[in-house]
Amino acid sequence: MxxxxxxxxxxxxxxxxxxxxxxxxxxxxxxxxxxxxxxxxxxxxxxxxxxxxxxxxxxxxxxxxxxxxxxxxxxxxxxxxxxxxxxxxxxxxxxxxxxxxxxxVDDTDGDTPPRRGTSRYLMVAGIAIALLAIGAIAWSLQRAGVQHALPPSPLLQRAAYYAGIGQRDDNERAIALYRQRLQEAPDDRDALIGLSRAFSAQVCLYNGEAAQLDRAQALAQRVIAADPDHAAAHAALAYSFDCRGRIDDALRGYERALSLDPANDGARASAAYLYERRGRLADALGANLAVRDPSRVRFLQIQIAANLDLLGYAAEAETRYRRSFQLYPDNVFSNLAWPSFLMRHGRNAEAQAALDEAMKRGTDHAGLHVLAAELAWARGDRDTAWREAARAAELRPQGSFAQSMLWSMSPVQPPAHLLRARADSLREGLRAGSDPFDGLDAALLLTMIGERDSAIDALADAVAMGYRDAAYLRATPLFANLRKSPRFDALIATVDTAIAREREAVRTRKLDLSAAP
The missing domain is CATH 1.10.10.10 (Winged helix-like DNA-binding domain superfamily/Winged helix DNA-binding domain)
Known part of the structure; x- marks a missing residue:
């Protein structure tokens, strides 16, 4: 053939x-x-x-x-x-x-095009908002692992094909096919890793049940127990932590995978996303630009756009976000990233128009409804804001922020002591290594009960743990009351100072922004 x-x-x-x-x-x-x-x-x-x-x-x-x-x-x-x-x-x-x-072209005639080094081209991208764009398609990581003696399996190949498409129904098909393969060969490590990643994706990308992350973690740990140096298994384990918001655990897993297999672009891009979440923007951009084969990393373009946006290169980021939105209508994060960028930069009418288009593309996601709620709240449409927040909470019941937003928009709220306890729990988890966005969640809860200083303290916790999206803090209607405080301005100044340090690090390391896909 x-x-x-x-x-x-x-x-x-x-x-x-x-x-x-x-x-x-x-x-x-x-x-x-x-x-x-x-x-x-x-x-x-x-x-x-x-x-x-x-x-x-x-x-x-x-x-x-x-x-x-x-x-x-x-x-x-x-x-x-x-x-x-x-x-x-x-x-x-x-x-x-x-x-x-x-x-x-005859495979033996040597008629191949000349190589010009490593070409950078976009196919995918990491995500600037919401959840981790984290990760490469399943089979790219499977190929990075240690190969074993089992023969190639059509079931496994088909499962990897569906896992790589990037849609909920196809991911469910991949899960079914991986399970069939494991009935044939219970110790097939590629199938175990593929199923682990598909379970994590089901939660992280497609609003699945949180219990699937327990299964994802157990499958990856099963492979690691048999082969402690299996790079793809460490990356799959990191992905399960990633989707739980356990950033430090996930980052350790991705870095372990990279130490075992430096060519593992999926782990590199995933680590880059988490560097960003920890405020290490120069490290994030450097890792993203070091990806050897961008075609194997599903969200790379958006990740680079997010790095550039946070570093203050808004025009360059806008070009990438817009292009991704045009090219990948079936990619949920492309659909979310572009209108979110517009909202963060105060272009709410454009953001609403882009969001309306995104909503028609069949990639329903809690993040889209969170954004819809914020835009409705900003224009004073409280009924629509409440409905959209309710839909976000319905799609992602295990997510805290959508529920907090729903409470903030509801005429009847839980008792103050319960909201305060929930905020305290979020701040405690943040200090233990969870996603910095938990600080914003806690701030929203404290704002509801009128504890403005404590709410700004929670935002300061988020900044201390790496949160750097000052544009969002300035733009979201959820923190309109906090923006009246001089302490809020001081907090933004702290973020701006941290960003300036990261920009200098980009210049010092001579990272070539023109090389970005």
Whole structure:
């Protein structure tokens, strides 16, 4: 079977899932690559919608609009113009056809494009807000682990394929397939790690039950018990901690994975996200820029945008956020990051328009409804704000912040002593290594009961543990009352000073921002 093709000036290497033009790697991966691969196999035959759905998407159930959208994304990745196509044309009423006959490349003839070093191109991205964009697609980390003697499994390959798509239904299919594989081979480490990561993703990305994180942790620890130096297992364990908000434990796990396998880009990008959460912005940007193969890291573009935004390079960040929003309509974090950026920078009307579009894309997430609640609250629409907060709490019942927001918008609130106790618990966890955002959660609870100084103390706890998003603190309506205090201005000045130190570290380390994908 042919595994390499030329299409006009493109070189396509199927096993490695690489598309190059003049030695430069293009951003074609996931379903876009699978669509291109199938079309290459058909030569110049016109391929209809039904056949594409059956051969590229099955067993997922999609419609023609999904196919059209994916074709548009593929064209964007290739730099093609649908009105004047060079690679892929629409045939009205029939389907799609390659514009030129693909040429098969003999694997033995040495006809490969010249390399120009490590090309940086975007496919994915880490997340600036909400949860961790954390992590690479499951199979990229599995490949980084120690290989064992079990033969390749079609079930395992199919599970990894679904885990890598990045949608809830496909992640559930991956879980089912990993479980089937473990019925066949209970000690298959790739299956154990894949299932661990899929369980974590179900909670972290798709509003799953928190109990799945216990299963994810146990599966990863099972592999580590058998092989203490298994890099991918340490990364999977870190991911389970990551999704619990146990940042320091997660960071130790990712760093352990990297020490065992320095080529593990997934662990590197995940560590970069947590460096950001701890306020180590130069370390975060450096780690993100050091990713060797950006196509294997699902959220890299957004992570770099977040680093740049926090460091004060807002224009550069905006370009990346906007492009990600345009290119990845099926990526929940792309859909969340762009309108959140706009809100944080005071552009609420634009943020609402972007959020309205995001809500239509079928990537429902608690973070989208939290943002919707804040925007509604800012414009004085209390009823909508309450409904959106209630939806966020419904989608993520194990999450504290959405529930706190719901209480703050409700006419009847829990007793003051209960809110204070919850705030104290959050601050205690923060000092023990939880996510700095817990300090904002505690501040919101204390604001509800009128303890403004204590609320600012909670924000100061968050800043001390690495929180650096001064733009959000200035913009969110949740802390409008706190912004009246001179202590709030002093807190923002502390953040600005910390940011200035990180910018200087970026300059000292001579990090090349132009090299970012």
């Amino acid at each position: 042919t595994t390499r093709y030329r299409l006009d000036d493109l070189f396509i290497d199927v096993p490695r899932q690489r598309v190059e033009r003049d030695g430069v790697l293009l951003d074609v991966g996931g379903l876009s690559f699978r669509l291109l691969e199938f079309l290459l196999e058909q030569g110049q035959r016109v391929v209809g919608f039904d056949e594409l759905i059956e051969r590229v998407w099955a067993p997922a159930v999609v419609n023609e609009e999904t196919v059209t959208q994916r074709v548009r994304l593929l064209r964007q990745s290739l730099g093609d113009d649908g009105r004047n196509p060079r690679y892929l044309r629409s045939v009205r009423g029939r389907g799609y056809q390659l514009c030129a006959a693909p040429q098969c």
